Amino acid sequence: MKEKKKLGLVPKLIIAIILGILIGQFLPEEICRIVVTLSGLFSSFLKFVIPLMILAYVTMGIADLSQGAGKLLLITVALAYGSTLIAGTASFLVSINLFPSFMSADALDQIAATADASLSPYFSISLQAILDTLSAVALAFILGLCLSSMRGKQIGNSLYNGMAEFSKIIDKVLHTVIIPLLPLYICGTFVDMTKSGKTFAILSILWKVFLVVIVMHLICILIQFVIAGAVSKKNPFELIKNQVPGYTTALGTQSSAATIPVNLECAKNDGVCEQIRNFVVPLCANIHMAGSMITITACATAVCLMNQLPISLGTVIPFIMTLGVAMVASPGAPGGSIMTALPFLYMIFGAEAGDPDGAICAIMVALYITQDSFGTACNVSGDNAIGVIVNTIYERFIKKEA
Template sequence: MEKQKRKLGLVPKLIIGIILGILLGQPFVPEVIARLVVTASSLFSLFLKFVIPLMILAYVTMGIADLSQGAGKLLLVTAGLAYASTLIAGSCSYLVSSTLFPSFMSADALEQIADTAGNSLSPYLTIAIEPILDTLAAVLLAFILGLCMSSMRGKQIGNSLYNGFHDFSAIIDKVLHVAIVPLLPLYICGTFVDMTRSGKTFVILGILWKVFLVVIIMHLICITVQFCIAGAVSHKNPLKLIRNQIPGCTTALGTQSSAATIPVNLQCAEADGVSSEIRNFVVPLCANIHMAGSMITITACATAVCLMNQIPISLATVVPFIATLGIAMIASPGAPGGSIMTALPFLYMIFGTELGDPEGPICAIMVALYITQDSFGTACNVSGDNAIGVIVDTIYKKWIKK
């Protein structure tokens, strides 16, 4: 009897991708090799961006359509939990940042960070591949189709459309398992090659490592609190839920994209015992509307920039900014740095009209600060997505599904 071959798991592959990315991004590695890796990663990124809206359309539509009862209620509950989590996370981030940051901020940090701008490696080849839908359009279309199929199937319409989307969802599943998930380590490797080669990560770590450390701790606390709440509601062990989330967090650290982490996060939700109809609905949806980790990072970075430039900032100015951004950032996590790019037009609410110019130097520093810490914010986002999934699944099984 032949011994079954042991396959290397996804998490070790992702860790190997990160290590290789850091090594290949070192100055002693020929630039041609680094650019080849970045080119391969860039091409995969284009393919990923094309597939993500199709993934959202397939999974969210089928997730809602499979809810025979209470689809509208569950949609409201999920959106409410996601928005409340984002608001609370951002407000807590400001309170912590405004308390701790003044003791270790330096005014000359801005100039040193600005020196790393424009150092990114460019790929040898780029191809213009436009997605069929943008992510927000995919989410809205999935809402319409899913809710209508859930309420009308077998009553006012037949099963043809449902069966068509069922087959479409199976095709997307095949694409994810054959192409997307196996190539994620390559994507992550290219991301770290570029970040290491440009020097952004190490420069900002060397200057603002205390700020960076505080933000990471806030993300870890946020993840712990979210899973403790989910565990209390579902009567599940929060430590086991956190352990199940490790592959999703590792993937998010490398991709810097909540949407790109959806395939792995669905596997984490399955390990948490979330039913298929709920996880296929909640995980892709929350990847586009739940951004607690991104809000923690953006609020902390904005507070740091204000302190470095002696710009007045208070809870009265931060809360309206958070409330607005919680809605404006919907469907922005499809690409690394998507949240901060969406936030740029609203930074005037914090910095004022003149300093809040999206093309100005202050906003450029905000982008640099955020991108360096975006990985951890994304990991916090996707972890919260599954915490919400556990809560919604419990509500569905106890009070809606009869």
């Protein structure tokens, strides 16, 4: 008996957007408010879970870095973080110069005119988070760094094992509640936007943003493999050809973690030795987020321009630097990176517009996840470019020393 194919998250979100537009366009306000109420309840739960998600994933991501091999670990982390920062900065510079030409004065005026025309829910629940997001990040850094340096030396494994199990609990919540209900969240947002009259003005802009982001991903992959080819003295186009299976797998799974087995084969075809590829590929699947950073930065820039919020390199750089660390070990599920990024969007949007359960952040989630496959594919492709570079350094310098 053939197993039924499950509908992926991106098709579900596209359906949710279409349903939201149809409900907002044709159904009475009373029905629309029901959808908005359900979406708002989910938003409150999401706001509660986000700090717990940060605490679980960032703590374990940092704690597990101790399992690397000294110099190679530092080199790999530096390359991954540097790549992520450069990709995000380049994405902002391209976006801030290109996106304004997409945005007509009429569309911006239409969006601005409907700013206060949102539907109100029938009721809401005030669900306070146990930790605020900054406290969660600080605690995660403290726990992660101490566990990585003290485990097995000054303390045992009890706290590490406890955090690992807590991480699995949060992962279960993400897969069984957060991800499945995201379409409802997005549907409610588009019901509200359609009823208030801003949907079509926004969509006329977003499809152009989508195309630019995909082109930036492809250019990023090309640059990474050209650098890897130059360092290793290998043909970069041959390296890119070897990466095709990993790229297409990531497009289908939307998960860096799920692509690891295929990506290891790609690394083998690139001539990366077993010791290095078994270390670099799984590690970079958790810490190298260049594609995701390109998407998040471009989407944030577009949203700021659409809503006439101030944005500059001075506000974007701290955001990219923070997110480059916070996305360490972001969930291996569709939308994991944007879920991790949500609590930090206030750094760009401001406290009010950057509310994780607000409409602007909901637009960010929708826009990001429709491009998540391409961002993930860019991430995993860059992982193997880093693998080629690390392998070259290992063979030329570290292996000889040993």
